[in-house]
Amino acid sequence: MQNNYTIFYADDDADDLDFFRDVTAAIDKNIDLFTHENGNQLLVAVRNPPPSPHIIFLDLNMPGKDGFEVLKELKSSEEYKNIPVVIFSTSNDQQNILRTRELGANLYITKPNSFAKFQKSIEHTLSINWDVFNPSLDNFIYTV
Structure with missing residues (x-):
């Protein structure tokens, strides 16, 4: 199991980005976290390495x-389709979950509301x- 991770995370909610930063800082692994405020920023970063992500966390509801659009673009690209994409959303709507799976997401996590559960979910993905x-x-x- 590797101990160095480059994580890209896209979310338009500044509080969620901060919370994600705090949680990843508490995990006992070498994590380089790159946050993006929207899907376009994330796609620009993915297409312009370095760095290249080991894993991408992606919120669904962004302006x-x-x-969904970012996931579709990543998974339809020969160059990026093998990067694991974890949907990290407040939505637990079954239609959204099914749609992300059909579009090629690797895992779906409904955002936990406690620090400990949040940490456990990220440790699980790693x-x-x-x-x-x-x-x-x-x-x-x-x-969780």
Whole structure:
């Protein structure tokens, strides 16, 4: 299991970005976190390395390009389709969850409301061997 991670996270909510920064700082791993305020910023960063992300966390409801559009662009690109994308959203709407899975998301997490659960969900994503992980109906949604 690797101990160095480059994480890209796109979310239009400044409080959520700050919370994500605080949680990743508390995790006992070397994490380089790059936050983006919208989907367009994230796509520009992905297309202009360095750095390149090991994993992308993506909010769904953002102005401009929303998470669905960003996910679709990433997963339809030969160059970026193998980057794991974790949907990190307040929505637990089954239609949204199903749609993100169909678009190629690797995991879906409803944003936890406590620091400990938030940390546990991020640690879980970092423990996954994405080279062999196959999202199924049984393991696509992560609940803390």
